[in-house]
Amino acid sequence: MEDFARSIDVAGVATRFFEQGDGPRQVLLVHGGACSGLIRSNALVWERNFSAFALHARSLAVEMLGQGETDALGPDGPSFPETVAHLAGFIAATGLDRPHIVGHDEGGLAALTLGLTRPDLVASVTLTGSCAAPSGDALPNLTLSGAPAPFLSRASQAWALERVSYANHHVYDGRFLDEAVRLARAAPRDEAARASTLRKSVSRARSECFTLLRDRGIARPILLAWGLDDPLVPFDNAVALYRLATPLQRAAQLASLNQAGNMPFREQPTAFNRAVISFILAQS
Amino acid sequence: MSFGIDAKWIDVEGARTRYFDAGHGVPILFVTGGHFGNPIATSVVETWDRNFLPLTRAGRVLAVEKLGQGHTDNPANDDYTMQAVIRHLAAFIDALDLRGVHVIGQSAGALPAAALVRERPQRVRSCTLINTSTLAPGIGTTEVNLAGCPHPPFTRESQRWVMERSAFDTASVTNDYIEAGYRVLNLDKSHEAVRAMQGGLKDSLFAPRLAVLKQEMLDWMRQGGLARPTQIVWGANDRTASLDRGVELYRLIAANERRCSLHVVNQAGHHPYREHPDAFNELVAAFIHDVERDAADA
Numbered sequence: 001m002e003d004f005a006r007s008i009d010v011a012g013v014a015t016r017f018f019e020q021g022d023g024p025r026q027v028l029l030v031h032g033g034a035c036s037g038l039i040r041s042n043a044l045v046w047e048r049n050f051s052a053f054a055l056h057a058r059s060l061a062v063e064m065l066g067q068g069e070t071d072a073l074g075p076d077g078p079s080f081p082e083t084v085a086h087l088a089g090f091i092a093a094t095g096l097d098r099p100h101i102v103g104h105d106e107g108g109l110a111a112l113t114l115g116l117t118r119p120d121l122v123a124s125v126t127l128t129g130s131c132a133a134p135s136g137d138a139l140p141n142l143t144l145s146g147a148p149a150p151f152l153s154r155a156s157q158a159w160a161l162e163r164v165s166y167a168n169h170h171v172y173d174g175r176f177l178d179e180a181v182r183l184a185r186a187a188p189r190d191e192a193a194r195a196s197t198l199r200k201s202v203s204r205a206r207s208e209c210f211t212l213l214r215d216r217g218i219a220r221p222i223l224l225a226w227g228l229d230d231p232l233v234p235f236d237n238a239v240a241l242y243r244l245a246t247p248l249q250r251a252a253q254l255a256s257l258n259q260a261g262n263m264p265f266r267e268q269p270t271a272f273n274r275a276v277i278s279f280i281l282a283q284s
Numbered sequence: 285m286s287f288g289i290d291a292k293w294i295d296v297e298g299a300r301t302r303y304f305d306a307g308h309g310v311p312i313l314f315v316t317g318g319h320f321g322n323p324i325a326t327s328v329v330e331t332w333d334r335n336f337l338p339l340t341r342a343g344r345v346l347a348v349e350k351l352g353q354g355h356t357d358n359p360a361n362d363d364y365t366m367q368a369v370i371r372h373l374a375a376f377i378d379a380l381d382l383r384g385v386h387v388i389g390q391s392a393g394a395l396p397a398a399a400l401v402r403e404r405p406q407r408v409r410s411c412t413l414i415n416t417s418t419l420a421p422g423i424g425t426t427e428v429n430l431a432g433c434p435h436p437p438f439t440r441e442s443q444r445w446v447m448e449r450s451a452f453d454t455a456s457v458t459n460d461y462i463e464a465g466y467r468v469l470n471l472d473k474s475h476e477a478v479r480a481m482q483g484g485l486k487d488s489l490f491a492p493r494l495a496v497l498k499q500e501m502l503d504w505m506r507q508g509g510l511a512r513p514t515q516i517v518w519g520a521n522d523r524t525a526s527l528d529r530g531v532e533l534y535r536l537i538a539a540n541e542r543r544c545s546l547h548v549v550n551q552a553g554h555h556p557y558r559e560h561p562d563a564f565n566e567l568v569a570a571f572i573h574d575v576e577r578d579a580a581d582a
Contacts (some may be wrong), residue, residue: 118340227547228538238376239531246550253519258538259478271545274574276564 001047001061002175007069010089012221016069017062018043018169019091021054024113025114025284027276029053029061030087031130032067032105033202038147038160045104046194048269049276060099064107068183074204080106080201082114091121100280102126104263105233115210119219124251124283126223127163129230129262131202132209133172133237134244144147152184162182164262166229178257178268184240199252210244217248223279224253253279286329286464287336287347291525292354296375299357303348303376306327307340310409310576311382312568313348315373315400318553319490320352321481324430324439326447326474327391329354330464334561335568342569343386348376350396350416358477364485365493370396371443374403383407386572390414391525391571393555395501401512402504410575411567412513413533415554418494419526420533423500426524438475440466443471450554452521508540513575515545517567519552519559543575 004018029046043061053059066072073082087110091099100123103111108130115125127133143163148156157180160173171177212218221246222245226238235256242254255275260267286293291302314336318327329347337343349356351372352364356369359368373396377385385408389397394416401408417424429449442464445458468474481490504510514537518530527548534546547567549556558566 053325208356208377228535242548250551251563252550256538256546258544259542268542270574270578271543274570275545275547275567278570279563281570282563282566284559 001044001050004050008093008100010086010091010093013065013073013089015086015090015093016043017094018062019058019060019094020051021057021059023056023058025060025280026099026123027053027101027280028058028091028096028101029059029102030101030111031061031064032103032107032160033067038144038152040067040152040180042179042183044174044179045116045263046265047174047176048170049265049273052171052269052273053277056281057100057175059205060094060096062087066111067197077154077191080205084110084205086191087111087114087121087122088118098123100124100126100283102128102276103130104128104265105130106202108132109202109209111282112143112209112218113205115218115220115222116216122220124221124223124280125218126225126279127241128225128272129227129233129267131233133224133233133241134239135233135237137141141232151168152183154189157181157184161263164232165228166227166259166267170263170266172256191262194260213244214248218245219249221251221279221283222249222253223255223276225255225264227264227267229260230262230264232262233239251283255279285287292444294376296372296379298360299351299372300352301348301357301376302355303346304336305344305346306337307344310343310384310572311346312339312343312387312388312572313346313377313382314385315387315389315393315397316347316350316353317389317393317418318353319392320358320474320477321486321490323469323478323482324332324442326353326432326443326465326469327393328461328464328468330461331555331558333461335557338410338561338565339568346380346382349374350393351460352473352477355471356462357482358473362480362485364477364490365492366395366497367493370399370403373400373449378409384409384457386410386412386460386575388412388568390557391416394500395419396504398501398510399497401510402501406428408512409509409579412517412571413514414517415519415525415530415556415572416533417529418486418498419501420525421536422529422532424529428520429523438469441481443469450522450524452519452551452553452559456558468494469492470480499535502536504538511541513543513571513578514541515547515567515571517549517556517564519554519556520548520550521552522554524554532566544552
């Protein structure tokens, strides 16, 4: 996947992305803010999906504002609206024409926000392991509490990946963790940075999505592709989000992937890719 | 003739059996829902008319009429049981010497579809199970949803009433579909099955034997028996087999079989493949493609 790295200026922000494949159909993969900042997220999280999508579409994976190799706006980290605006700017800058957006966790929330507020920009929205799902009056989720020091070390990031997964095999395979460690070493950040403005504005963005989904519905097809064993955003939360989306959108699908945690696209890539690709192909 | 092709006939252990067969490659076998002996409505193979030919791109597609259903003969010796249906189905795939079958069963067709894995593990490669309270644990609400039909039995109106009650949107209940059911409902053999079942066999034989079989199947699945790639496709708005039933069935199978996934389709009732044929056909074609690739790699 690294062979397909490119860079583009998005309103003054140098933005790294990966691109493979061509054709009229386009898929845009948006990574998460990665498990509350305990992992230096980057687009290589999609290394088991990117090329599979490229067989059917022009496949792109973008790095969100202030993450991966994409520049930040300032030292405090971006707000969520700034992150969404950057994503919309990226779509315009790359000349994408209504891509199918696939977003993980915070990336899913950004994709959903775009689908709700700028349906003209997207063909469909797929969410996976996303904090966009309602969590009800949930007890505090302890999955990621008490991360081992030092912050953002290889061991600490691997710990977080294992904690959100069903099994550990995907953590040490491939290049994602290496890249997360490289990024952490290249630009060290202290733990306090976790409590960035992004985190604070995420809960507001979720609430806005709930309001729009409930009152107006989403004008584009939506797929929720979830790990049955997601410890961070449980499958039941996905069912709750699905029930929120279904009354006003006929083309709403829910897929559950077995033996997968918060990153079903890494743990069960074959089943995940199939669910997403068949959903996208059914639209055309 | 259905699906634009002529029916075929084969003798299966003495039962003249009607089926449809088109395309080439890996066998994909549709098993229709419904039971024999219902005077209000009958499930017919034409229920797959939006899937049968489109899925020939994925392989050789077959749709068989179960023992006592459609135009297939009634069971010999009044053996009106699901056990007899399963024996007949297994004998059918033996008779055609089908290997590596991808079996697709809906509603009361899903239990015999899964049972084929138990009966003929060497012949069945994957399962697709659709809106089934016959196979899923828990209480199905078919008898509640379909109680109190306001129309006389054996009529187009009763057939239509049942199919419309089963759908999210009645648009999928086409005239051709109703006509196919009406014709079967009024075959002499269908009247004979109704006389036998409603005359007492349903309560004394069929239902109690089915209850035992269902318990066996659930125990077998809980113990990991359904060791085949399995996808569960569910219409979200089914009044007879609610989404909760589908999730429960999924969890039960997923506990033992990694290659199990659930796909819920919105604004779809008991027959999601009719209400969302594009979504369904893409799911099935992609599933079969992946299963075949894995099998070839091994």
